[in-house]
Amino acid sequence: MEHTSAEDIKKHVRTYILVFVALLVLTIVTVGVSYLHLSIVPAVILALLIASIKGALVASYFMHLISEKKLVYFTLILTVVFLITLLSLPLLGFHDTIQ
Amino acid sequence: MQIPYTVAARPDTGLHNSKLGIWLFLASEVMLFGALFSAYILLRVAASEWPHGSQLLNVPLAFLNTVILIGSSVTMVMSWASLMMKDFQKYRRYMGLTILCGFGFLVVKGFEYGAKFSHGLFPSEDLFYATYFTLTGLHGLHVIGGIIVNLYFWGPGSRMWKTEPERFTNRVEVAGLYWHFVDLVWIFLFPILYLL
Numbered sequence: 001m002e003h004t005s006a007e008d009i010k011k012h013v014r015t016y017i018l019v020f021v022a023l024l025v026l027t028i029v030t031v032g033v034s035y036l037h038l039s040i041v042p043a044v045i046l047a048l049l050i051a052s053i054k055g056a057l058v059a060s061y062f063m064h065l066i067s068e069k070k071l072v073y074f075t076l077i078l079t080v081v082f083l084i085t086l087l088s089l090p091l092l093g094f095h096d097t098i099q
Numbered sequence: 100m101q102i103p104y105t106v107a108a109r110p111d112t113g114l115h116n117s118k119l120g121i122w123l124f125l126a127s128e129v130m131l132f133g134a135l136f137s138a139y140i141l142l143r144v145a146a147s148e149w150p151h152g153s154q155l156l157n158v159p160l161a162f163l164n165t166v167i168l169i170g171s172s173v174t175m176v177m178s179w180a181s182l183m184m185k186d187f188q189k190y191r192r193y194m195g196l197t198i199l200c201g202f203g204f205l206v207v208k209g210f211e212y213g214a215k216f217s218h219g220l221f222p223s224e225d226l227f228y229a230t231y232f233t234l235t236g237l238h239g240l241h242v243i244g245g246i247i248v249n250l251y252f253w254g255p256g257s258r259m260w261k262t263e264p265e266r267f268t269n270r271v272e273v274a275g276l277y278w279h280f281v282d283l284v285w286i287f288l289f290p291i292l293y294l295l
Contacts, residue, residue: 009183016180020173027165027289034153034294047290054286062176062279069113072122079126083133090141 019061026054106265121273125280128241132284135237139230139291150227152293157211161293164207165285171200172282175249175275182268187260190271194253197278201246208239231292238288241281248274 030050038046060066065076103109104116112119143149152158178193215221215228222232252271259267 006184009180013177013180016173016176020169023169024166027162027169030290030294031158031162034158034290040295044295047295048287051287051290055283058172058279058283058286062172062282063276071112071114071119075119075122075126079129083129086130086133086137087140089137090144093141093145 015061019057022057023054026050106269115269117269117273121276128280135234142226142230146226152295156293158293160207160211161289164204165289167200167203168282168285171197172279175278179271179275182271194249198246198249198253201242204242234288234292238284245278245281
């Protein structure tokens with residue numbers, strides 16, 4: 001975003017408003033879905049899916065990840081790999097249960 | 100000695116140092132919250148029973164807080180965009196709104212916490228409340244930290260606009276990246292704690 005002109009920024013502003021509306025709609029959707037009282041597995045999948053879309057919108061547009069330098073992407077790819085590892089650690093518990 | 104690469108991009112990274120710095124910091128933050136989310140998964144999967152968040156927590160208030168925080172993310176990015184368009188007054192207005200939203204979030208959270216405390220519900224109550232208070236408490240501390248940084252850039256820190264406008268714009272962008280991250284964490288905390 002280093003060499004962005006004032007005209008570009010005006011275009012960005014329109015995008016920010018659209019992203020804001022999308023985030024509001026998705027927030028309402030995620031609350032609405034919770035009233036459907038789905039069983040736990042589809043409920044978790046759906047809630048995390050909506051949260052991931054919202055997170056991706058924030059990261060892509062508000063945090064400008066849609067047009068960022070390579071080094072930031074490398075840093076984040078590494079972070080995501082470690083995060084997935086961290087979140088998967090509880091799964092090891094299934095293979096090491098107390099008899 | 101002047102700090103190098105606060106405005107110009109470093110030739111080897113292609114980024115000014117503050118940008119790379121904040122992303123490395125945010126990477127560590129992902130791991131901090133990631134560890135707590137991981138602990139939450141472990142505790143919840145292992146628990147014989149776990150309450151549905153909406154039965155114990157106030158969903159409308161959390162929904163309101165979600166809207167406040169998303170709104171503050173928009174005003175934050177607008178404050179940076181205003182600086183990019185060289186409109187300092189607009190910057191002050193949007194940054195001020197961002198700070199107000201931050202306080203608004205804390206006030207709503209305060210009501211939520213207060214309602215729990217008045218019913219004698221503390222982190223020591225059970226596993227659910229322990230994870231709820233730990234996750235939202237750490238997130239709340241991040242909101243407080245963000246407000247302090249934003250207040251500085253709204254007030255005394257904004258003097259830099261007159262001497263080094265580009266450097267100041269970069270500072271606001273970096274503060275924004277942190278603020279959006281705090282918003283992002285809440286986007287996941289809200290459904291996980293309140294709706295599942």
